[in-house]
Amino acid sequence: MDGLLHLINLCWGFMAVHEVVRSLFVAICALVFMLTIVLVVIWMERKVAADIQSRIGVIRTGGPFCFLLQSLADALKLLLKEDLRPTGADRWPFYIAPYLVFLPAFMAYLILPFSATWIPQNLKIGILFYSAISSVPVLGIVMAGWASNNKWSLFGGMRAAAQLISYELPLAMAILAIVLLHGTLETSAIVQDQWHHWWLMLITLPSFLIFLTAGLAEVSRTPFDLPEAESELVSGFNTEYSGMRFATFFLAEFSASFFISALAVTLFLGGWSLWGVDTWCAANIFHLDVSQWNVAIPATIPFLMKVCWFGIFMVKSFLVLWILMWIKWTLPRLRIDQVLNFGWKVLLPLGLLNLLVMSVVGLYMRPIEPKMAISLNAPVSLPTSDSHAILPATANFRLPAAAKSRIPHPPAAPSAHPSVRQPDGHGRQ
Amino acid sequence: MLRDFRLPEFDAPPVELPELEQAHDTTIVSMGPQHPSTHGVLRLMLKMDGETVIKLAPVIGYLHRGTEKLAEHRTYTMIIPYTDRLDYLSSMYMNMGYVLAVEKLLGIEPPPRARYLRTAVAELQRLASHLIWLGTFALDLGAATMFIYPFRERETILDLFERLCGARMTYNYFRFGGVMADCPPNWIQEVHAYLHEQEVRLKEYEAVLTKNPIFLARTQRVGYISGKDAIDYGLSGPSLRGSGVHFDVRKDDPYEAYGEVDFNVATDNAGDCYARYLVRLEEMRQSIRIVRQCLEKMEDGEVQTKLPRAIKPPVGEAYVRVEAPRGNFGVFVVSDGGPMPVRVRFRSPSFANLSALDHMCRGMKLADVIAILGSIDIVLGEVDR
Numbered sequence: 001m002d003g004l005l006h007l008i009n010l011c012w013g014f015m016a017v018h019e020v021v022r023s024l025f026v027a028i029c030a031l032v033f034m035l036t037i038v039l040v041v042i043w044m045e046r047k048v049a050a051d052i053q054s055r056i057g058v059i060r061t062g063g064p065f066c067f068l069l070q071s072l073a074d075a076l077k078l079l080l081k082e083d084l085r086p087t088g089a090d091r092w093p094f095y096i097a098p099y100l101v102f103l104p105a106f107m108a109y110l111i112l113p114f115s116a117t118w119i120p121q122n123l124k125i126g127i128l129f130y131s132a133i134s135s136v137p138v139l140g141i142v143m144a145g146w147a148s149n150n151k152w153s154l155f156g157g158m159r160a161a162a163q164l165i166s167y168e169l170p171l172a173m174a175i176l177a178i179v180l181l182h183g184t185l186e187t188s189a190i191v192q193d194q195w196h197h198w199w200l201m202l203i204t205l206p207s208f209l210i211f212l213t214a215g216l217a218e219v220s221r222t223p224f225d226l227p228e229a230e231s232e233l234v235s236g237f238n239t240e241y242s243g244m245r246f247a248t249f250f251l252a253e254f255s256a257s258f259f260i261s262a263l264a265v266t267l268f269l270g271g272w273s274l275w276g277v278d279t280w281c282a283a284n285i286f287h288l289d290v291s292q293w294n295v296a297i298p299a300t301i302p303f304l305m306k307v308c309w310f311g312i313f314m315v316k317s318f319l320v321l322w323i324l325m326w327i328k329w330t331l332p333r334l335r336i337d338q339v340l341n342f343g344w345k346v347l348l349p350l351g352l353l354n355l356l357v358m359s360v361v362g363l364y365m366r367p368i369e370p371k372m373a374i375s376l377n378a379p380v381s382l383p384t385s386d387s388h389a390i391l392p393a394t395a396n397f398r399l400p401a402a403a404k405s406r407i408p409h410p411p412a413a414p415s416a417h418p419s420v421r422q423p424d425g426h427g428r429q
Numbered sequence: 430m431l432r433d434f435r436l437p438e439f440d441a442p443p444v445e446l447p448e449l450e451q452a453h454d455t456t457i458v459s460m461g462p463q464h465p466s467t468h469g470v471l472r473l474m475l476k477m478d479g480e481t482v483i484k485l486a487p488v489i490g491y492l493h494r495g496t497e498k499l500a501e502h503r504t505y506t507m508i509i510p511y512t513d514r515l516d517y518l519s520s521m522y523m524n525m526g527y528v529l530a531v532e533k534l535l536g537i538e539p540p541p542r543a544r545y546l547r548t549a550v551a552e553l554q555r556l557a558s559h560l561i562w563l564g565t566f567a568l569d570l571g572a573a574t575m576f577i578y579p580f581r582e583r584e585t586i587l588d589l590f591e592r593l594c595g596a597r598m599t600y601n602y603f604r605f606g607g608v609m610a611d612c613p614p615n616w617i618q619e620v621h622a623y624l625h626e627q628e629v630r631l632k633e634y635e636a637v638l639t640k641n642p643i644f645l646a647r648t649q650r651v652g653y654i655s656g657k658d659a660i661d662y663g664l665s666g667p668s669l670r671g672s673g674v675h676f677d678v679r680k681d682d683p684y685e686a687y688g689e690v691d692f693n694v695a696t697d698n699a700g701d702c703y704a705r706y707l708v709r710l711e712e713m714r715q716s717i718r719i720v721r722q723c724l725e726k727m728e729d730g731e732v733q734t735k736l737p738r739a740i741k742p743p744v745g746e747a748y749v750r751v752e753a754p755r756g757n758f759g760v761f762v763v764s765d766g767g768p769m770p771v772r773v774r775f776r777s778p779s780f781a782n783l784s785a786l787d788h789m790c791r792g793m794k795l796a797d798v799i800a801i802l803g804s805i806d807i808v809l810g811e812v813d814r
Contacts, residue, residue: 049573049574052574053573053574053577053578054577054578054581055577151456151458152458155480155795159480222571222573223571223643225571226796229571229796230465231465231466231568231569231570231571231799232466232795232796232799233795234464234465329573329574330572330574330637331571331572331641331643332567332570332571332572332575332638332641332643332644332647333570333571333572333643333647333796334643334646334647335646335647335794335796335797336480336794336796337480337794338646338647
């Protein structure tokens with residue numbers, strides 16, 4: 001008992017009250033943001049589909065708001081519908097499954113840098129966190145498939161298990177290549193790096209394509225929508241769900257679709273930045289003093305600029321999402337054996353090859369500048385000619401080989417790393 | 430505790446599924462009659478090993494309306510609307526088969542204008558039917574957008590038919606010795622305009638599907654049936670011609686104006702879903718050719734021969750076969766000289782085509798069953814009658 005009290009005391013000490021309040025606030029904001037986004041994404045999906053199919057799309061609810069309220073009305077309808085549980089369903093797995101799918105989809109939003117300093121939780125393990133929690137929905141889907149006591153659901157669940165696990169690997173490979181190149185797991189640092197080096201986008205193009213393909217499979221969109229292939233499995237794992245539980249699956253799915261686009265933008269397309277064009281415009285057109293801008297110190301950046309960056313991020317994300325929709329409404333669906341073959345025999349080898357190339361690129365072709373080490377955790381002033389300092393806060397989380405060899409003019413340090421590591425890399429090449 | 434609402438016999442397969450292949454573990458799945466891709470109220474009992482189909486048995490009869498029995502208690506003219514409901518996606522052709530059989534009994538011929546009009550309308554119907562097939566087939570494979578495009582063009586045909594006879598689905602357009610009405614003014618120009626647009630649209634469909642790697646992967650080497658097996662199972666129509674058998678009633682036993690128009694019979698040797706897809710697309714192009722020729726050759730004149738009010742064919746029997754969009758549609762009519770037929774029998778192509786489904790599906794995946802079922806293009810109204 002004493003031990004427990006001691007532990008609580010200890011925790012309380014670490015977790016200051018304002019931290020708790022802030023976390024709660026951030027969580028609620030993220031939830032509201034996510035729900036809003038999902039409503040918009042559903043509306044967009046319907047409008048894009050309608051456009052591609054030469055129809056008009058939603059035209060009933062919410063006229064003054066571009067019919068955006070239709071999604072809201074649908075959500076309300078689902079909320080009010082009866083929550084059915086089929087006879088013979090496995091009660092608790094059936095009830096829990098939707099939330100097990102929904103929760104990771106929501107939690108993933110924590111690591112999205114929406115703007116220069118706007119990130120729900122700047123985790124140092126950033127992208128690793130996503131890789132970890134993105135495996136959880138599989139469990140929920142398999143549970144839903146199993147618990148429904150329906151053979152179609154079971155097929156859907158089993159397909160989902162096979163597919164999602166297979167495509168996690170290529171996805172992780174694509175992400176790993178980016179981590180190697182940028183030398184950090186922090187999503188915010190990755191974006192800042194791309195802010196300063198727009199050309200990185202060209203190098204990461206293969207990774208981007210692999211990520212997008214595997215991402216399509218991860219969020220089960222056509223041509224990989226096998227877990228819920230409606231023309232084969234009726235509705236797949238969610239066949240027996242109705243009302244709010246179905247809505248939860250639906251919500252998670254659309255939220256994941258947006259997230260995968262936003263993550264693609266974050267990792268490959270420069271996130272909230274406009275690859276330096278934004279700062280150039282601010283400096284040369286609006287005559288702002290850019291040199292004082294420090295992402296580590298939010299107060300130095302004008303609020304309006306942050307809003308602009310947020311807008312850029314959203315526009316980019318929706319553009320990528322539009323591509324996903326375009327693909328979805330054009331292509332037929334693959335078969336399960338083809339999906340798995342493609343994942344293991346094409347995408348994974350490609351991912352590994354890409355990883356190999358990117359590690360070489362990351363080691364030797366990457367001109368590193370100290371300013372890219374800026375992060376929220378590591379306050380540092382922006383470029384000064386003499387600064388070689390990489391602050392330990394992020395440096396700790398860099399992969400040693402990449403990070404150390406990147407310092408352009410290492411002072412005569414006792415560390416022999418750069419000279420030792422380089423031949424290694426050449427040998428591999 | 431909730432009551433178990435399922436009847437004890439619910440899970441038992443209604444048909445015998447003999448053990449064919451010793452698999453480690455099998456599931457019996459009932460697909461339909463409420464299922465998005467069984468094209469109506471078809472039920473498939475699938476014996477599956479994981480996702481692989483070991484054995485399949487179609488269960489039919491959910492749409493049985495006893496058309497043949499009803500026909501025994503109706504006058505000859507009253508039966509025509511019933512034929513509309515057989516293959517409701519190609520009602521004109523169903524009309525045609527029955528009307529031709531009774532005309533054979535009566536020994537009458539429609540006037541030339543009616544003959545051309547009938548042929549043109551029948552080929553437009555084939556176009557409409559193949560368009561629906563294309564859309565639903567693409568939807569079965571997961572391409573939702575390709576479902577909409579053909580339906581858009583089919584709408585034009587329905588509008589044309591509506592102007593012609595007042596109905597969009599169940600036309601009741603054919604009459605013994607002619608057709609219900611001559612085409613309205615400007616109708617022929619509208620058909621020409623439509624045909625021109627359809628040619629362009631066909632290229633669009635092909636751009637979306639024909640060379641799409643996913644579409645190829647889903648249709649090539651899926652649902653193979655050899656030419657010999659196809660004949661043994663009594664397949665007809667595009668399903669038969671997709672297996673390389675050069676048989677088309679329009680060419681081999683011409684009726685109406687088919688002997689006077691120039692067209693090719695589309696065949697493909699591959700025998701898989703993709704071959705059937707290619708054959709149907711080619712047939713659509715040929716249909717456009719036929720309609721154009723018919724409209725050009727059509728001259729002014731009567732569209733209906735004079736007939737007595739009460740149709741009483743002489744004692745005898747007549748069998749007529751026509752090449753409906755789904756295959757060889759046969760009508761057998763027996764008359765005892767009275768106002769009502771003694772027996773009317775329909776040989777429906779979908780029924781025969783469906784019987785080969787098991788043969789094509791064994792060893793395939795669950796998703797392939799959907800693709801194969803889509804590719805043989807059945808209409809349950811015709812299977813169950």
